Amino acid sequence: MSGSQPHRVLPAELLADPEWQEACRRRDFTRVFRLLKLKAGIHPSRIAALCDMTPSRVGEIMAGRRSLAHIDVIERVADGLRIPGAMLGLAHRPWEIPARDRVGDQAPVPSRIPEGGPGSALEPVESLDDLLALADGQVTRSTLTALHSSVEDYWRRDDQHGGAPLRPAVVGHLRYVTQLMRTADAALRRDLHSLAAELARLAGWAYFDARQYSTARTYFTQALHLSHGQDDRLFMANVLSCMSLQATYDGNPNDAVALACRAQDAARTAGDQPLVMSMLHMREAFAHAALRDASSCHQAIDRSRDAYDRARGREGEAPSWVRYFDENKLIVDAGIALARLGEASRAEPLIAEGLRREKAAQQRGRAFHAFWLASTQLQQGKLDAACHSAGLALDLTASIDSPRVAGHVQEFHRRLRPYACEAPVIAFEQRMREALG
The missing domain is CATH 1.25.40 (Serine Threonine Protein Phosphatase 5, Tetratricopeptide repeat)
Known part of the structure; x- marks a missing residue:
């Protein structure tokens, strides 16, 4: 590969190198960039061009004077250098997804060959529209497993780095799953429906974290409709709890109380779910605190603690989306509710x-x-x-x-x-x- 050609694939020897793997795992880009120069012959100026950085910034990173922390920059480096997402703790990158017309012995479809000729058809497909065009409706259980894994990764990244930069990816996945629902077998359509509801809730949460409350409400409403269609009362309670928290932030505490109480009603119809109820009572406490209703706030905190005590030892029975609400979260959220009341x-x-x-x-x-x-x-x-x-x-x-x-x-x-x-x-x-x- 000459220096004038676009860099597309890293040497297999480098990807298998233990030092490289450890540097990627730690996101130590000082070592990553040095190893690229030493073992792959990719010089700083080329790294800068591929990663849309200035050469001086790359030089500072290689010298150990700067680091990379923002997830969008790390993703840009992964895409520019073609570092597999898993090596950096990311989801699979779009260019890692194999195009179906490159698998097996099928003849190339002329309309899919770019103007650059057959050779350029080997370039990874990167745009969302191209990915959607490749979907042929053959959804399998492995497809669902991969999609669920992506959602779990989004939530992890939201927890670590915030939800704002995830918005385009999550909305793209939501569009993709919605597309699959139209052609999937009936046996898998229900699972796709539930997955779409979770992606809509995640999109709402990402926009909420970005303080774009109107857009967030749109996606939360979509999630509510999707979960209502499945008659999933617990997930409806989950979405309503998110909407309650947003209403508290958006200066609508009366709405926040109503939404939290409605969420509790929905959860009760699903049977005994003490951990879910503990979280929902705390959402209610936040709303009462915003109203400066000390008595109602304290009562909601007490109900949250009582429900949590009943949940001890039964965490495995609770839905996965509420298991973040552990004893530590109970303690700190009670503190925040009291802080909102002014009881510093x-x-x-x-x-x-x-x-x-x-x-x-x-x-x-x-x-x-x-x-x-x-x-x-x-x-x-x-x-x-x-x-x-x-x-x-x-x-x-x-x-x-x-x-x-x-x-x-x-x-x-x-x-x-x-x-x-x-x-x-x-x-x-x-x-x-x-x-x-």
Whole structure:
């Protein structure tokens, strides 16, 4: 392959190299770029061109002075260099999906050969429309397994890096599954229907995290219709709980209460589901807190704790989508509800304990909870501690794309205005300029 030709495939020896595999697993792009030069002869200028970066940025990464954290940039590097998604902890990239007209001994279809000639037909198909055109309706169980795996990966990436950058991919998958539903066998159509409902909920959540509430509501409504068509009462409760949380954020707490209570009604019809009910009572507590209804909020928190106690030892019976709601989440969410009420002294130790227990990989949750900890400390006049906690939230936002979290940080900054001349605030503002520009 000459230097003037587009780079399409990495050498098999490099992909099998243990040092390369470890560098990719750790997302250590200093080592990745160095190994590309050393073992594949791909020089920094070529890396820059393939990954849509400046040569100076590539040089800084190779020197160890910069790193890559944003998921969209990491995906761009994977696509530009043709690094298999699994090596970097990503879902399969579009160019890794084999085109059906390249499998077996079928003769090429003339209309599918690009203008560049038969040789260029070997190039990976990358556009969504091309992928949809390749679908022939032959859905199998393995197709469903692969799609479910992609959804699980999206949720993991949402938890780690925020949902905003996932929107195009999730909506594309939703369109793809909707297309498959039209031609799939009746035996698989119900499963595809459920998968489409989950993708619609995920799309709604991604737009919610991006603070695009009207679009989020559209996708949540689509998910609700899809789950209603399946008479899946538990999943309907799940979607309604998301809509309740969004209504709380969107300044409609009365709607949030109504949606949370309706979700509880839907869940009750599905039998005894204490973990689901625990989460739904906490959603109700958030809504009552936004209304400053202390009595109703405390009662909802108590109901959430009681339901969680009944769920102990039965977590495996709960739907997979609610198992994130563990004891730590119960503790920190109770703290957030109390913080919304203005009961800062009771909220602070709960949120601090939840933040201490939280896994390092849950970066968006940690950033979100660090903000709430800072908020409760500021309410109590603990300016140094509040700015320190908010600094942790800032550090975490460097590797996530969540306008919802960024909005919380900016709201906290506005509340610091009366203390603008204090040394902790001056230092925090400098960190904020560096982190958020």
